[in-house]
Amino acid sequence: MLTNSLVAAQGVPKPAIQTPDSVSVSKIKGLDSIPNKKPVIAVKDSVNNDSITKPKGLLDGIINYKAKDITSVNQKKKQIYLYNEAQVQYQDMDIQSGVITIDYANDLVYAGRIKDSLGNYSQPPVFKQGSDIVEPDSIVFNMKTKKALIWNSKTEQQGGRIISKLTKKENDSVYFVKRAKFTTSENEENPEYYFLLRKAKVVPGKKIVTGLTNMFIADVPTPIGLPFAFFPLSKKRTSGVIFPSFGEQNNRGYFLQNGGYYFALSDYIDLATLGDYYTNGSYGLRLESNYALRYKFRGTLSFRYENLINSERGFPDYSKSVIYNLRWNQNQDSKSNPSSRFSASVNLGSSTYYQESINQLNSSNFLNNTLASSVSYSKTFQGEPQVNLSVTATHSQNTNTETINMTLPTFQGSVDRVFPFAPKTGSKKGVFQNINFQYNVRGENRIQTTDSLFFKKEMFEDAKAGVKHSIPVSTNFKLFKYFSMSTSANFDHNWTFKTIEKEYDTDNEEVVVTPVKGFDSFTTYNFSTSLGTTIYGLFDFGEDKKIQAIRHVVRPSISYNISPAFNQYYDTYEVVSADGLTTDQVEYSRFEQSLFGAPGNRFSSSIGLSLSNNVEAKVRAKDSTATEPKKIFLLNSLNFSTNYNIAADSLNFSPVRMSGGTQLFDNKMSVNFGATLDPYALDNTNRKINEFNVNNGGSLFRISSANFTMSYNLSNDSFGRDSDENDAAKNESLRSGGRADDLFGKPQDFADRRLNNSNKSDEEAKPTDLYKYKIPWSLRLAYALNYNNSRRQNEISSHSLMFSGDIELSPRWSVGASSGYDFKNNGFTYTQLRFERDLESWRMNFSWIPFSSRSSWNFFIGIRSSILSDLKYDKQRQRDKTL
Secondary structure (H helix, E strand, O other): OEEEEEEEOOOOOOOOOOOOOOOOOOOOOOOOOOOOOOOOEEEOOOOOOOOOOOOOOOOOOOEEEEEOOEEEEEOOOOEEEEEEEEEEEEOOEEEEEEEEEEEOOOOEEEEEOEEOOOOOEEOOOEEEEOOEEEOOOEEEEEOOOOOEEEEEEEEEEOOEEEEEEEEEEEEOOEEEEEEEEEEOOOOOOOOOEEEEEEEEEEEOOOEEEEOOEEEEEOOEEEEEEEOOEEEEOOOOOOOEEEOOEEEEEOOOEEEEEEEEEEEOOOOOEOEEEEEEEEOOOOEEEEEEEEEEEOOOEEEEEEEEEEEEEEOOOOOOOOEEEEEEEEEEEEEEOOOOOOOEEEEEEEEEEOOOHHHHOOOOOOHHHHHOOEEEEEEEEEEEEOOOOOEEEEEEEEEEEEOOOOEEEEEEEEEEEEEEEEOOOOOOOOOOOHHHHOOEEEEEEEEEEEEEEEHHHOOOHHHHOOOEEEEEEEEEEEEEEEEOOOEEEEEEEEEEEEEEEEEEEEEEEOOOOEEEEEEEEEEEEEEEEEEEEEEEOOEEEEEEOOOOOOEEEEEEEEEEEEEEEEEOOOHHHEEEEEEEOOOOOOEEEEEEEOOOOOOOOOOOOOOEEEEEEEEEEEEEEEEOOOOOOOOOOEEEEEEEEEEEEEEEEOOOOOOOEOOEEEEEEEEEOOOOEEEEEEEEEEOEEEOOOOOEEEEEHHHHOOOOOEEEEEEEEEEEEEEOOOOOOOOHHHHHHHHHHHHOOOOOOOOOOOOOOOOOHHHOOOOOOOOOOOOOOOOOOOOOEEEEEEEEEEEEOOOOOOEEEEEEEEEEEEEEEEOOEEEEEEEEEEOOOOEEOOOEEEEEEEEOOEEEEEEEEOOOOOOEEEEEEEEOOHHHOOOEEEEEEEOOOOO
16 A cells, blocks of 8 residues: 655655556546646655745645555656555545546546446545535546536435436535436435436535426336425424325315424424314314433423314204314433432323324224323432332323313322331341331322313312321241241321211201311221241152153232221211101211221221142253253242131121133243132022022032133244334324234324334345245234123123234235124124335335224325425225215
8 A cells, every 4th residue: 555645835756656547637627727826746755954945835735645556646747646445635525436646737636436347347436525425436626626526426415315417516515416316215226216406506414406306206207396496404403394185085075184384493392283174164283392301301292183073064964073182291311310200191182082083093092991191200318218209190081981080189208118126237037126117198189070071160179188197017027937927007097178967858858968178087097917838849750851840839828907997987867767757877977078088987807818829840941952941831820819707797708819820832822811709699689698609509609700811922033123113103002092012903194293203214125035935924812701690690791802913925015904803792893904015215005994983094105204204195085974
């Protein structure tokens, strides 16, 4: 490798190495030349002490150059010739190429490719200046004016690619191109689409301004074009217009959807304002904002409002409704402040929003019956003991019943466990050293209302407020070496700010409840103890067997709970019979309608029994090189529990509750089951009586209810390459209460930018060897069965199978379906069919709901890149009107 430096100076040059030039230097139009006062550029020699005063050079810096094979200096032509892996550096300019000629008489640098005997070219130039990189076939650069002519250049600008036949570099920030192709395709040699820029001005990192331009698809011109165009290339988010989608609906006419304006307010927050309009008068508004502060927090805020009109005024099916939805999600960086945390997950609004909205096709949202919200702040005070405080506001909304439950707010505080008798060093042993207590406080303001009263003054009238103070005291210790015993007592002190009084109105023959405002309180306490142990059973079959051993773990426990009767908090009122001859004393508590309910007025003394099991096996590994056998669970859990109430007069035994579950087929199948076994019989009116079922001619236990669920996930090894778009859609579904397994269908609102925010294309196409080719696929199944026999109805209350699957028929073509079958009602459940085609720079989707009240289809095709995301076609069609 030969390396030298050039300086702008007059001196005695070294003899040139005579080699034939392969680059012909000629006058290039469009470049500035220097006709007068041309400097003599020579190789710097070792003579530094020259008495002759050197005139100031016309170049501002040192030229560094090198080449792998040939470095030739032609003093007569005042040229330097570089061959094979040549490189020239001058100020912020760097040219790497196969062949470079430096014409220091005219301050020009020529760079081109190497051509072999077969006519093949290699080592094309790479021109770098600042952050701009251009990869042409050849280039001429003026070192003084820094202008250049570039042939067949390829450059990337913020996700877009410019492929130009001829480019003139005017200065560091302006390029002029001729017959250039602008595309987002990664295939620079043969882009699947491009915009032909006949004459354009390119400002790197800012914009492209062009005259007549139109789109070419597979080198075929299309009528999609403009007399002039502007393409933004900003590295930062830029405010601009969001072009709407257009279409037609059966009952609302023609529409424009999701059009508006995007505001890049700052580097930390943005705002998108979107609107919809329908020719029958319906309209909608959407506000969406994203904000983030690095290493602190990030979040999204969305508000949607729709004013919907059905049919036409004067027709019998005419109706008008207003629906809205508010979404807010914020997450705090865990490292920003370890001692305090703020988070928000809000989804509230009209109960019918997801069912009636005409600008969202999110199936999981439509099938969701519950909206939930939570905004919380927590603070931890380090010390001995540690103190934790939190304030939370919650919201739960049933979209079927339109009931809303809110806590505004809930305050919780706790002091970590204190061991007053524990030694300062070493472990705690015995009853006294393990005695511990803590303090908890919970204050709550609970509101129950409906959609119609939401955020009106009436919703606050029946609010319930209260505070509960709890001090649990407990200890645990070993008993007879193999048993673990724990004992605890709990003291609760409740505050309330509203009580009631009851009296019987003899005139109207009804009970009158009078609210009493004011502070009141009551105290309760209870005691419990439990004794348990663990029993291991091992069945060893030998290391030469496939199943080497099976271990059965049994954990029996017995507990005792006692709670006194708090009769001091109860009063009575007299109920007079209709004839006025008899009176009855009715007991009630003034705390009945308080936030935490009334204390119990019945003495309770009960014994609890529970038994848990799990079974695991040690299996010889299939891999002969494995040194340890494989452990698998045959039965994750099998639990039984019941209670015996000593203080009860009858029906002392509670039903035996059984539950269990396991994982099968390498944890791909999850099985869960449960049942309620009642030991008591029923009479002829199907009411439970104080007689054991076995004594009434039945079995030992009567199954009053049972359930069985199973989920199974199947896929081949080549499936599971979720793209960023699928991740965004899945997160959107989960935030709205949907499922991650797509059993309710995938979100298919292609116009929603939250579900289409990735510029990445999928991985390159797979090998086409069909004999060894594995088609990627996945299948998700969920089976549920519920049985009810509490009153001899002997019925299956629900019985259904849900499934969702996807298959990639080719590397870029996939189909999917989500559906289910209701075996009880003998019909298919909500069904969605999906088709998707990856067109490299484009994406095409088709979603079809063949039946149900929301039967429709949606077709979308558009460019994946965000800089041209408005170039799309979105078509929706709902089912025709039915009588």
